[in-house]
Amino acid sequence: MAKMNPEDIKVILATDCGSTTTKAILIEKRDGEYRLIVRGEAPTTVEAPFEDVTKGVLNAVGEVEELSGRKLLDENEKIITPANGNVGTDIYISTSSAGGGLQMMVAGVVRSMTAESAERAALGAGAIVMDVIASNDKRLPHQQIERIRHLRPDMILLSGGIDGGTTTHVVEIAELISAADPKPRLGSGYQLPIIYAGNKEATEAVKQTLAHKVDLRTVPNIRPVLERENLGPAREEIHELFMEHVMAQAPGYRKLMSWADAPIMPTPGAVGLIIKIIADMEGIEAVGVDIGGATTDVFSVFRPEGSEGVFNRTVSANLGMSYSISNVFAEATLPMVMRWAPFHMDERDLRNRVKNKMIRPTTIPQSMEELIFEQAIAKEALRLAFIQHKNFATVLKGVQQQRTIADAFEQTASGATIVNMMSLDILVGSGGVLSHAPRRQQSALMLIDAFLPEGITRLAVDSIFMMPQLGVLSTVQKQAATEVFNKDCLIHLGACVAPIGEVKKPGPMMNYKINIPDGKVEGTLEFGQMKLIKLGFDEKGNPLKAKAELDPLKGFDLGHGKGAKFETELSGGVVGIILDGRGRPFILPEDDNTRVAKLKEWMLELDIYPKKALERL
């Protein structure tokens, strides 16, 4: 297809080929702004008996045609371009995670340094990292070789050493890979791609070791000096190879690639891209989470000490709400899940219910009790995924930091997390359990309980999971991607105001005055209390803003210092402003009856579940 000027693009068709469902969206520019028109979906057709991804794409596009009245496919089932009146689209783009997505192995010399940089590059590109091999990963060389041999990744990213440093260790890893002679996951008709992104001095030796066995690509060092990462070139090469090898091997993808006007991106890579773009455009810090059936992805952009936005993505491969639900239980433990439930359940019955959800992953909660239980599990899955993310999103490890006397009293070590809940501006949730919760308050509380935001944080959920399509769209038409993201993709829930600090006995923690359109709301938030103040949208559908005067009392902090009063603006949304007086660190009452009573109190105040149901349980 001919390339179009971005400003000439008026109609956009985008698909995301997921492992079970292919989702298509139609975006049109109407009255000077890009909006989502309709969405269609159909089962993905990568596996037998179809074995052609384009069939599912055509079915999903067919649904979009029916719903929108726009003719998109010609009589030969080809996408019509460019758009002309009510026929065709100007561009067609797609993402894909079908067939297991992009599966990579990464290797480096030191686990917490070059291997971690390689892991960051692979995760950022949208890969599932199957294993990280490092010289110091505590496995013996023959164990590492066995592991590499059995993994069958789509590609390997090999790093190690700073430029001009020692070459031996990284070549040693190359020798292990050579000895393992790994085979690619899909198809046996091509050599496994390996990207070398290590010490440039070792390039020749790595070539000699590997070039005859694998498809070796070389890119600039991922860690040219200890103090700096250079992940861009490796990520770009991963995307190139994803198109060239992985996509080209999957059934029907060659055809799909020929239809698309931009390279097909791995789904999580595209989600990361849109989150980064939005955060950078507004100059804010953002966390996005996508909780699926099998995995939970966390994305973040933070700006430690006012620096440029640092993007991180983690995949918690075995934390999810259906296939992996049993693992959430195993990792979090039963008491941690059940602490969120305002009722008691028999352990045997509970364990069986969880396993039955695992083996029949498509079932949905029918009763209120089942819904509460499922949301309790979701909180733990999200909490655990976020802990993994915080441990991964750190300042570079192994870097010597210049310290002043003042710093010496702050125990910030090299490798400390850059995730700062106090400076976080927005928390965006996505995935069935968050996007499709029957009440939006439930999504808000799941996000608050799992992430424990501090200070003032905006909350939002992705309405229909179109972040992947918008991510790939941003590479072609950034304005369209951001407009649709803000207007149609995000559902603004409101803001959470959570002072940090704790007390030994209940008492006041914050005075507030908030100017909402109906008048001024003022009061005192007691420790251990939650309050909801309704604040919705203006006539254009934008979240209302309310001027607020917040006065945390002695010992409590909202980001301006302990006991520091300040004026600010709070954002509304479907839920409104949630005042969370439970303190940080957040600790649930240990006594069972008190815990249940508190949970019910918060749930009633925020209108999380129907009063009748809470009384019955």
Add this chain to the structure above:
Amino acid sequence: MGHAYTPGLKVTEKILVTKNRILPLKGEVIVKKGDRVKPDDVVARTHLPGTVEPVNVANILGLPPEDISEAMLKKQGDPVKEGELIARSKSFFGLFKSECKAKISGTVESISHVTGQVLLRGAPIPVEVKAYVTGEVVDIFEKEGVAISTWGSFIQGIFGIGGETHGEIKIVVPDNTAILTDKLINESCKGKVIVGGSMVTADAIKMAAKVGAAGIVTGGFDDKDLRDFLGYDLGVAITGSEEIGISLIVTEGFGQINMAQKTFDLLRSKEGKLACINGATQIRAGVIRPEVIIPFEFDIHSKSTKSDFRELGLRAGSPVRVIRHPYFGQLGTVIDLPAPLMQLGSESHARVLEVEFKDGVRAVVPRANVEMIES
């Protein structure tokens, strides 16, 4: 979506089953098309490359990597025996000798002058693929494996553990509601596929493994017992490689649930016949369900006439099983499939259906929470 229901598991008296038997790496196929095979017959074999043992000769001998060639007593491709000398450093006036011995038998795969590392490759590991079922070889995939077909009864389970095995069917419970306990298992169960009713206890599985039973087929199984038996909590449903000496196939789900009458009756009618079973389960993309195949002699070229009940889709009159609380495990018949979304007790809106249970009670349940069963 028109097909927003779970298709259900197959339980059928007679079906043509075809199993692909594929090597992990290319190798040799040792049967030909038309051959009759039994479960334990080897149909293809190959050799996996041997294990690799790296030896850092430079470190051991205290030499710079570029100098190890002079110390090497073996060159690339040479065979070595475990304990055999592979390198020796030149000593200072012959007084001190440093030596390096092979830790495994095999060949010298490579000698690196960059790292000073020598890789020894062990002897190739033979791998064999067996037929798994009684049947006829219907297809040969050159150097990769074969396809074997047989007519047989076929039961898909919902969850299993343990791999492929086979044995005669032995019914040890009076009916599909009974619990299979260790008291019902004795020496006569050796080599057999034991059929239970609504549940199997952890003690019963341990007893079955102890007497050498090949497998157990049961309606339900308690997750707590699963953890006790495996010794760990199963996090993700990818099973089949457990080395527990027995394979288990659960037909209905976790908890005490009567085995579907049809499944139980089918197994009872085949008592004493050979059953080939596999507990392997995978519930992510590329779903694998555990299975029981009871092969019988029949012309494999005759066509199956019965259509797949799952192709018809869900309709009034379809027999279904509810697969989630509050009606979990109950069987009934679809009465109505209202088109509009309806609000559930959880306040979610979903496509629902009305079902009449065996006792005449009617209920509305989400379509996603039922699976079709064969009438």
